[in-house]
Amino acid sequence: MPLHDWKREDGWGALHQFWITELARSLKRRLPAGYRAFLGTAPRLAIGDAVRRPDIGVKLHPDLRPPGHEPPTGGGGTLLEMEPDFEVAVERLDYDIVLFIEQAGWLVAAVETISPRNKDRNDSKDNYLNRYLGYLLDGVHLLLIDLLPKPHDFSFADEIAREFGLDQPKTPSPYAVSYRVGESAATGGRLLAVWRRPMTVGQPLPTIPLPLTVHEAVAVDLEATYAAAASDAYLDEP
Numbered sequence: 001m002p003l004h005d006w007k008r009e010d011g012w013g014a015l016h017q018f019w020i021t022e023l024a025r026s027l028k029r030r031l032p033a034g035y036r037a038f039l040g041t042a043p044r045l046a047i048g049d050a051v052r053r054p055d056i057g058v059k060l061h062p063d064l065r066p067p068g069h070e071p072p073t074g075g076g077g078t079l080l081e082m083e084p085d086f087e088v089a090v091e092r093l094d095y096d097i098v099l100f101i102e103q104a105g106w107l108v109a110a111v112e113t114i115s116p117r118n119k120d121r122n123d124s125k126d127n128y129l130n131r132y133l134g135y136l137l138d139g140v141h142l143l144l145i146d147l148l149p150k151p152h153d154f155s156f157a158d159e160i161a162r163e164f165g166l167d168q169p170k171t172p173s174p175y176a177v178s179y180r181v182g183e184s185a186a187t188g189g190r191l192l193a194v195w196r197r198p199m200t201v202g203q204p205l206p207t208i209p210l211p212l213t214v215h216e217a218v219a220v221d222l223e224a225t226y227a228a229a230a231s232d233a234y235l236d237e238p
Contacts (some may be wrong), residue, residue, distance in 0.1 A: 002203055003199055003201050006147050035103075041096075085196050101141075107143035112131075119156070129156060139181045141178075143176065147174040172198075180219060
C-alpha cells in the first residue's frame with residue numbers, strides 16, 4: 001500500500017500499534033539463528049542514562065553464543081549487500097513502542113517509530129532526541145522511522161546529524177534512517193554508518209537494513225509491514 005498523507009494524523013494511533021506487531025512478525029522470519037524478536041516497553045532515555053528496553057526486541061540467548069564468539073549466521077542479510085550512503089568517524093557517537101534487539105543481555109539495536117507527541121513541543125523534541133543520541137552513544141544501532149510531516153521545519157535525522165557534525169543532505173519527514181555504530185576510527189571516535197531512505201506520499205515504502213553487528217544486518221521490509229498494518233487499521237488507500 002502506498003504511503004498515506006499523515007498531515008491530519010487521523011488513524012495514526014491504530015496504524016502505529018498494528019505496524020509494530022507486523023514489524024516484530026517480519027523480524028521473526030528474517031533473523032539469523034539464535035536471535036528472537038519480542039514485544040516490550042522502554043521509558044524515556046537521556047544521554048548518559050542506561051539504555052533500557054524498547055517495545056519490540058530481538059534477543060540472542062547467552063547460551064547460544066559463548067563469550068568472544070561471533071554471532072551465528074543464517075537467515076539474515078549482510079551489510080555487504082546494501083552499502084551505506086556514507087560512513088564517517090564521530091567523536092560523540094512516558095513508555096514508547098519501539099523495536100528491540102538484545103544480545104547476551106545487552107541492547108544491540110532499536111527501532112523507533114516517531115509519534116506526534118515525540119515532537120509536538122520543544123521539551124518533547126529534546127527528550128526524544130536525547131534518547132536517540134543515547135542509543136548511539138552507548139553503541140546501540142538505531143533505525144528511526146518518521147512518517148509525520150509536522151512540524152515542517154523539524155527532523156530528528158537532521159538533529160542527530162547536527163549533534164554528530166555529519167555533513168548529510170536535509171532529511172525532512174517522511175523518512176527512515178538507519179545508523180550502525182562501528183569500530184574505533186583511526187582519527188578518533190567511532191565509525192557511524194548511515195542509510196537514508198526518504199519517502200514520498202502515494203509511493204511504496206522502501207526496504208532498509210537493521211544492523212545487528214558491524215558485519216551483519218537484516219532487511220526491514222517497510223512496505224509489506226506497513227500495508228498489512230494499514231489493512232488491519234482499516235485505512236483507505238491514500
